[in-house]
Amino acid sequence: MSDNFLTLGIRREVNSFLQQMGITEPTPIQTKAIPMAMAGKDLVAQAQTGTGKTLAFLLPILESIQPDKPYIQALIVTPTRELALQITKEAKKLGDKLAVNVLALYGGHTLHKQVNQLQNAPHLVIGTPGRLLDLLRRKKLSLSGVSKLVLDEADQMLQMGFLDDVEEIINQTSSKHQTMLFSATIPPKIRSLAARYMERPIDIRVQTTNVTLDEIRQIIVETTQEEKLDRLCSMIDEYRPYLAMVFCHTKQRAISLNVALAQRGYEVDELHGDLSQSKREQVMKRFRAAKLQILVVTDIAARGLDIEGVTHIFNYDIPHDAESYIHRIGRTGRAGQTGTAVTFVVPGEQPYLRIIEQGIRASIKKQKSKEARGIADNGDAGAQLAPPKPSAVAPRPKKPLGKNPPRHGGINLRSRRKPKTDDGTSPSPRHEAKGRQTRRSRP
Known part of the structure; x- marks a missing residue:
């Protein structure tokens, strides 16, 4: 059973590190989402909280990043600073093993410091809508090379009034990018967003009774x-x-x-x-x-x-x-x-x-x-x-x-x-x- 992540397309090096972390078997959302994400499909993935959604999008992203290319290749948008820091912590554990440079961008820290960190050519950025937009409008952040975009906890971004900001961020990325949306609930407005910005998205739902x-x-x-x-x-x-x-x-x-x-x-x-x-x-x-x-x-x-x-x-x-x-x-x-x-x-x-x-x-x-x-x-x-x-x-x-x-x-x-x-x-x-x-x- 320890080879299950290998069957999903994850490289042996990453699989071994997951085992060291005590993660030996993928959860249902990971089993369904990872192969589709690895194939470059747009996704709308709905699963209950605590079911492993973070790894379901992190693993395919890290597999796709090319460390020798010094620009932002993937972007994860989250509604809160705490969630951004949490995902960043998990991404760095794996990214450090793969020479992937990970950077978190969120409010509450000085803008100048984060601008300087952008000069280190991160491959993966994890950020909140407000700080991302601020940096984009100041022309300190370029998303033109982003090929993987994740909207995490999309329903909360809707509730917090971030939907317009998210759309502006999407419009700043390359026209040819993969979009993955993960959330515990998918309200109608979120499905409408997916219909506008995704190409024939795969609908994944993992629910118990x-x-x-x-x-x-x-x-x-x-x-x-x-x-x-x-x-x-x-x-x-x-x-x-x-x-x-x-x-x-x-x-x-x-x-x-x-x-x-x-x-x-x-x-x-x-x-x-x-x-x-x-x-x-x-x-x-x-x-x-x-x-x-x-x-x-x-x-x-x-x-x-x-x-x-x-x-x-x-x-x-x-x-x-x-x-x-x-x-x-x-x-x-x-x-x-x-x-x-x-x-x-x-x-x-x-x-x-x-x-x-x-x-x-x-x-x-x-x-x-x-x-x-x-x-x-x-x-x-x-x-x-x-x-x-x-x-x-x-x-x-x-x-x-x-x-x-x-x-x-x-x-x-x-x-x-x-x-x-x-x-x-x-x-x-x-x-x-x-x-x-x-x-x-x-x-």
């Missing part, structure tokens, strides 16, 4: 706005996630929730579009290293991220459409692992829940607010999906608990909620007696 991954247990918690924070904390304590992402609608909600969770003693930070690029990278580094237990995020900052070890997703604010829901919960249950996705629903939000259930073609198990402590461990608390498998994420060894252990033995919880004072309020962090120093994030 359910639109969302079978490995993700999905739960709806019906509560009130006033009880929501307490319910979230209760479920974090119940589940003891290794890493958890909590989604909010707006940056202000994310900032407020981050502060509230920090005040209760959780290891938490926030990620949203208002942070500087250096701060965003610092937060992501800490989260990937499990130095944070909880990351409070917005859709723009977090969608498309592939972070190993995310065991739980909490939709603190319910998504308003099925596409956002699919992308959010897709941050867990990746690459064959299991995960849990909890969505809080308050009175008046039932229409959004109906939209989501119609979109994923499944009814999600509801949990009433009066059910105080998490869900029963009886296997029937998730959506009408396959029961979860044991997680492959290795738990951290627990520290000795001493005479007065906390009420739970959290896998990645480093501090417990602060004790109450006599008047029932939480003490100030600097007046906390005997407690561990809680790291609080400043908005």
